[in-house]
Amino acid sequence: MEEPGEQRDIDLQNQVTAIRAQMRAAQEAPVTLGELGEAIAPDPPLEPAIDLAGLERVLTISAGTAERFTQHPKIAGAYLLEVAAGPPIAVTFRRRVLEEHSPTVRLLTYGTPELAALLPQAPDERAEAFDAPGGRVRTLAELEAQLDAG
Numbered sequence: 001m002e003e004p005g006e007q008r009d010i011d012l013q014n015q016v017t018a019i020r021a022q023m024r025a026a027q028e029a030p031v032t033l034g035e036l037g038e039a040i041a042p043d044p045p046l047e048p049a050i051d052l053a054g055l056e057r058v059l060t061i062s063a064g065t066a067e068r069f070t071q072h073p074k075i076a077g078a079y080l081l082e083v084a085a086g087p088p089i090a091v092t093f094r095r096r097v098l099e100e101h102s103p104t105v106r107l108l109t110y111g112t113p114e115l116a117a118l119l120p121q122a123p124d125e126r127a128e129a130f131d132a133p134g135g136r137v138r139t140l141a142e143l144e145a146q147l148d149a150g
Helices: 006-028 052-061 095-101 113-121 140-149
Strands: 069-071 078-081 089-092 130-132 135-137
Touching: 052 140, 089 095, 135 140
Parallel strands: none
Antiparallel strands: 069 078, 078 089, 130 135
């Protein structure tokens, strides 16, 4: 005769053994594409809020940064940038200029130490308008007209 609960312990042990066998079988079974379900599309790459041409426009006319740029005397589309004590650094925002004059000229873009040193000098206050060499600028259209004219 069985003790009370003995059958229950046997049944429980049998169930645990069966579950372990199912787990081993599942681990050893190959995974098929059908089991994976619908593929998840990767997130689109992040685009900067402003491209290199826009960055050039803003940094070369904004108070706090414009005085750091001087047109390069020998390379069209390049600037001499003063970001720290020492000689100015030849930089460009244009990939074509970089390709033609690398390593003499560096690309001034996101993630570079030169831009990281320059950005804290840019004003963070949002201005309603600012003075540019061609007059007061209030809108993006006015800014682009000034840049195209200059």
